[in-house]
Amino acid sequence: MASEMTAYVIEEHGDPDVFARTTTDVPDPAPNEIRVEVVASSLNPVDYKIRQGAIPDFSPELPAILHCDVAGVVDAVGENVTTFEPGDAVYGMPGGARRHGSLAEYVVGHAGTFAHAPETIPLADAAALPVVALTAWEMLTDKTTVGIGDEVLVYGGAGGVGHIGVQLADWLGADVTATASSDDKRAFAADLGADATVDYTTTDVETYVEAHASNGGFDVVFDPVGDDHLQTAFEAVCPYGTVVTTESSSTQDLAAMHQRSLTLGVVLVILPVLLGERQARIGDELADIARLVDDGAIEPHIEERFPFAAVADAHRLGEDGSFNGKILLLNE
Numbered sequence: 001m002a003s004e005m006t007a008y009v010i011e012e013h014g015d016p017d018v019f020a021r022t023t024t025d026v027p028d029p030a031p032n033e034i035r036v037e038v039v040a041s042s043l044n045p046v047d048y049k050i051r052q053g054a055i056p057d058f059s060p061e062l063p064a065i066l067h068c069d070v071a072g073v074v075d076a077v078g079e080n081v082t083t084f085e086p087g088d089a090v091y092g093m094p095g096g097a098r099r100h101g102s103l104a105e106y107v108v109g110h111a112g113t114f115a116h117a118p119e120t121i122p123l124a125d126a127a128a129l130p131v132v133a134l135t136a137w138e139m140l141t142d143k144t145t146v147g148i149g150d151e152v153l154v155y156g157g158a159g160g161v162g163h164i165g166v167q168l169a170d171w172l173g174a175d176v177t178a179t180a181s182s183d184d185k186r187a188f189a190a191d192l193g194a195d196a197t198v199d200y201t202t203t204d205v206e207t208y209v210e211a212h213a214s215n216g217g218f219d220v221v222f223d224p225v226g227d228d229h230l231q232t233a234f235e236a237v238c239p240y241g242t243v244v245t246t247e248s249s250s251t252q253d254l255a256a257m258h259q260r261s262l263t264l265g266v267v268l269v270i271l272p273v274l275l276g277e278r279q280a281r282i283g284d285e286l287a288d289i290a291r292l293v294d295d296g297a298i299e300p301h302i303e304e305r306f307p308f309a310a311v312a313d314a315h316r317l318g319e320d321g322s323f324n325g326k327i328l329l330l331n332e
């Protein structure tokens with residue numbers, strides 16, 4: 001095989017035009033790592049926040065190959081790897097934070113950060129799943145438990161994490177209310193399985209709690225937005241209820257948590273990659289998620305597809321926020 005590959009790198013942090021196409025050495029897998037020939041990646045906010053320089057601690061060393069999600073075919077395995085062999089179709093979250101990511105012809109990563117890809121969707125589409133599905137999975141099954149008839153409020157129900165959250169909560173048997181800012185996004189969330197939808201831009205928290213929750217609040221509030229949404233979540237949840245969030249890096253008044261004896265669960269799904277430990281957590285969860293996809297419980301909605309060469313356009317659309325579900329990036 002060739003010793004060099006095409007990669008899209010950033011040499012400095014900045015606007016979407018900082019991406020540059022370059023040629024670099026094909027990386028070799030270290031012990032416990034695999035090398036994957038990349039079919040596709042997808043866009044997550046963490047990718048554009050790293051590109052912007054907004055979360056410098058997460059950035060791989062410059063010049064950096066970004067993007068956390070990947071789907072592809074195993075090309076080589078390092079020492080000690082017994083779970084995969086060349087030719088396996090896999091999806092995973094091997095890097096893109098602190099170590100190089102997937103916006104290249106090949107990516108290497110710890111074998112524990114991968115699982116065999118779902119078999120019932122195209123391999124490329126599986127790249128839409130890792131970050132958002134792992135996040136929704138950890139929010140609803142690790143940080144809390146959701147059972148039949150539980151009332152779950154999903155903020156950002158049309159977004160990347162939220163659109164999996166709606167499907168997963170529905171599959172777990174919950175009564176799901178989803179918020180979104182436009183008619184189109186609310187119709188999308190309803191199609192995914194939300195029993196009710198709310199325009200949070202025109203409806204205050206007391207009104208939608210009164211309309212859609214029976215015990216003075218929702219059993220679980222699923223918040224993949226943070227800031228004002230997190231503060232509102234403390235008012236929307238019922239006594240003894242649970243708020244699960246992806247974004248707690250803001251200052252909030254916790255008085256409502258005390259008054260209602262609430263539980264708060266915070267997810268940082270990329271942590272095994274940042275720490276370089278406990279990677280098997282990712283692969284084990286992705287194996288469960290692949291089964292859910294193959295059972296028809298969840299599926300990724302892909303709104304737009306861009307070739308790697310148009311990564312700047314993908315980032316502009318992602319930062320604009322005017323899309324449903326996910327934006328896919330294809331190695332073509």
Ligand SMILES: NC(=O)c1ccc[n+]([C@@H]2O[C@H](COP(=O)([O-])OP(=O)(O)OC[C@H]3O[C@@H](n4cnc5c(N)ncnc54)[C@H](OP(=O)(O)O)[C@@H]3O)[C@@H](O)[C@H]2O)c1
Pocket residue numbers: 044045046131132135156157158159160161162179180181182185224225245246247267268269270318321325
């Ligand atoms: N901690 C973790 O492990 C983790 C993992 C995944 C994602 N995240 C974070 O969770 C957040 C959501 O991720 P995502 O993949 O769902 O993103 P996304 O696909 O861009 O969706 C975000 C949704 O949030 C809503 N929103 C409200 N205020 C917003 C604002 N100021 N800017 C953008 N969107 C806003 C939007 O819905 P409306 O238009 O309906 O308001 C949008 O559909 C991001 O901040 C991301 O970094 C964290």
